[in-house]
Amino acid sequence: MGMEWGAATAEFASEEKNQATHILVHDLTSADKAERSMRFALARVRWFSAKMPPGGTQEVWFDDRGQTVPAGVRETIRKALTPPVAGIMFFSEGEA
Secondary structure: OOOOOOOOOOOEEEOOOOEEEEEEOOOOOOHHHHHHHHHHHHHHHHHHHOOOOOOOEEEEEEOOOOOOOOOOHHHHHHHHHOOOOOEEEEHHHOOO
8 A cells, every 4th residue: 555645634733833633533443453543643643744844743533432442452552652643532531
């Protein structure tokens, strides 16, 4: 699969805060699917960081509502994405 995505767009961006937020609606119901989602999130953050002004930060929010996520998957994702991601949230856990 190629990674030539062209333009990068975050779901939310704040010029004042120099911050971008990505919302991912991915299947996290197995370790393999969570691994794929982590790779995607890292690639998206790295790609978008090249488009942001210097010093910008990014958050990734996972919409995992209604999923049965195996124990430890959310923590594995948090560890894999920190850094470069400044904030990680799972909708099933409420606000960060």
